[in-house]
Amino acid sequence: MGDYLSQFLRLFESYDVLGAFWVNIQLTFWAAILALVVGTVLALMRISPIPSLQWAGATYVTLFRNTPLTIIMVFLTLGVWGQLKIQLADDFPSNFFRFAVLGLAVYHAAFVCEAIRSGVNTVPIGQAEAARAIGLSFLPAARIVILPQAFRGSVAPLGNVLIALIKNSTVAAAAGVATETSSLMKTMIEFDSDVIIAIFLTFAIGYVILVIPVGLATTALSRRLAVKR
Amino acid sequence: MDAQPTTPSDAPDASPTTPSPPPDAPSRDDELGPPLVELHGVNKHFGDLHVLRDIDLTVRRGEVLVVIGPSGSGKSTLCRAINRLETIDTGTIAIDGQPLPEEGKELARLRADVGMVFQSFNLFAHKTILDNVTLGPVKVRRTRSAEAKKEALALLDRVGIGNQADKMPAQLSGGQQQRVAIARALAMHPKVMLFDEPTSALDPEMINEVLDVMVALAKEGMTMIVVTHEMGFARKAAHRVVFMADGQIVEEAPPEEFFTNPKSHRAQDFLSKILTH
Numbered sequence: 152m153g154d155y156l157s158q159f160l161r162l163f164e165s166y167d168v169l170g171a172f173w174v175n176i177q178l179t180f181w182a183a184i185l186a187l188v189v190g191t192v193l194a195l196m197r198i199s200p201i202p203s204l205q206w207a208g209a210t211y212v213t214l215f216r217n218t219p220l221t222i223i224m225v226f227l228t229l230g231v232w233g234q235l236k237i238q239l240a241d242d243f244p245s246n247f248f249r250f251a252v253l254g255l256a257v258y259h260a261a262f263v264c265e266a267i268r269s270g271v272n273t274v275p276i277g278q279a280e281a282a283r284a285i286g287l288s289f290l291p292a293a294r295i296v297i298l299p300q301a302f303r304g305s306v307a308p309l310g311n312v313l314i315a316l317i318k319n320s321t322v323a324a325a326a327g328v329a330t331e332t333s334s335l336m337k338t339m340i341e342f343d344s345d346v347i348i349a350i351f352l353t354f355a356i357g358y359v360i361l362v363i364p365v366g367l368a369t370t371a372l373s374r375r376l377a378v379k380r
Numbered sequence: 381m382d383a384q385p386t387t388p389s390d391a392p393d394a395s396p397t398t399p400s401p402p403p404d405a406p407s408r409d410d411e412l413g414p415p416l417v418e419l420h421g422v423n424k425h426f427g428d429l430h431v432l433r434d435i436d437l438t439v440r441r442g443e444v445l446v447v448i449g450p451s452g453s454g455k456s457t458l459c460r461a462i463n464r465l466e467t468i469d470t471g472t473i474a475i476d477g478q479p480l481p482e483e484g485k486e487l488a489r490l491r492a493d494v495g496m497v498f499q500s501f502n503l504f505a506h507k508t509i510l511d512n513v514t515l516g517p518v519k520v521r522r523t524r525s526a527e528a529k530k531e532a533l534a535l536l537d538r539v540g541i542g543n544q545a546d547k548m549p550a551q552l553s554g555g556q557q558q559r560v561a562i563a564r565a566l567a568m569h570p571k572v573m574l575f576d577e578p579t580s581a582l583d584p585e586m587i588n589e590v591l592d593v594m595v596a597l598a599k600e601g602m603t604m605i606v607v608t609h610e611m612g613f614a615r616k617a618a619h620r621v622v623f624m625a626d627g628q629i630v631e632e633a634p635p636e637e638f639f640t641n642p643k644s645h646r647a648q649d650f651l652s653k654i655l656t657h
Binding site (some may be wrong): 299 | 439463483487488489490491492493494495496498500501502503504505506515516519520548549550561564568637638645
């Protein structure tokens with residue numbers, strides 16, 4: 152037992168484990184905000200009365216939901232940055248960090264869109280009809296009547312997307328973010344392969360600690376925010 | 381609603397439940413104004429089902445029209461077509477001389493002038509009673525919020541819900557919710573009010589509180605198109621009853637005449653079924 156403890160201590164002394172998790176939290180934070188914005192716009196397109204917008208939204212979702220995240224990440228760095236020479240920041244670390252956030256966001260936006268759409272389905276059609284009947288056109292009706300209720304109905308599925316996003320943030324390694332957890336784990340395995348179980352447990356437990364509160368919070372929140380009918 | 385309620389009530393909370401005058405009150409056509417809602421040759425299909433067949437109907441300003449008929453006769457569809465919650469295949473619908481616009485801002489503007497009361501109330505579930513009533517005036521009419529609130533409270537008082545303004549819809553009974561829905565529609569100062577089976581989802585003891593509000597509204601001269609099975613309301617407040625079956629207008633007559641002496645076989649059959657109990 153004391154043996155294991157000393158192994159963990161050694162790992163935490165030699166490597167910046169908390170710093171690596173902090174990078175993933177930052178990736179998750181910015182990607183979540185961007186994905187929420189893009190996903191909401193996509194959901195609006197899909198429920199709008201305009202066929203071309205519906206089509207564009209549906210195509211986006213089909214495309215990004217069915218493409219592996221790693222491929223999106225590699226495409227962004229090797230394709231968009233390497234080939235097309237598009238830069239998101241002047242220094243390398245920030246540039247790759249931003250590409251990773253972008254990749255995570257465009258991928259998870261498809262799932263956010265579907266989570267919000269499932270929330271829209273919890274809003275009775277009569278709510279939209281009543282909104283239209285008092286003279287609200289599509290966007291105001293969506294903003295004032297439909298989305299506020301849809302978000303409350305989609306807290307739980309949105310929580311699931313957030314949990315997936317936290318864990319998927321490790322794929323940022325594929326976009327060249329060298330400071331995040333999976334990159335650090337790789338380094339640790341390379342130099343301290345004698346304590347591989349301790350290394351594995353460090354990251355497994357780390358993510359469990361990050362994810363469990365999100366699950367608990369969204370479940371509690373979805374109960375509290377549920378619209379009473 | 382600029383007109384004062386014709387039923388004088390001094391008690392601040394009283395709903396307009398004062399005894400109604402004898403049923404002869406409206407019924408004279410010469411009080412009615414020019415045509416307000418005009419339907420010509422309206423047809424609609426749901427797939428193979430021909431739900432509206434060549435509907436011609438004119439409702440004059442100040443007229444109270446009751447639409448009656450068996451379920452599936454197309455009466456709700458007719459009501460919903462008038463503010464284009466249902467689209468129509470052919471024909472024209474005009475309100476105040478203006479044909480219904482296809483979509484977009486124009487249509488929204490027209491809908492603001494047409495009040496609608498639904499069978500299932502459809503109050504905005506995440507907003508308070510007061511916010512339900514002020515939402516339209518503030519967001520659509522751009523009324524200042526203080527002014528809208530004042531008027532909303534007056535309207536809620538008028539339908540007897542004044543002391544519940546801060547509650548959420550789910551905390552109110554069905555009858556109360558439907559009265560709020562009427563107040564919400566009235567807050568837009570509509571030219572015409574559509575009622576799509578407003579009492580069909582209510583428990584029996586709550587039907588009258590809603591009908592009382594509607595009768596009071598009729599007596600103030602509001603133009604109303606009411607899809608309902610409430611014979612009492614039709615007798616008390618309607619100028620004209622339209623009987624629909626299989627998507628067609630089969631018969632129209634003043635209420636007294638229609639209920640006592642229906643001419644068409646379909647109407648006789650329908651009335652015998654609903655009046656025997």
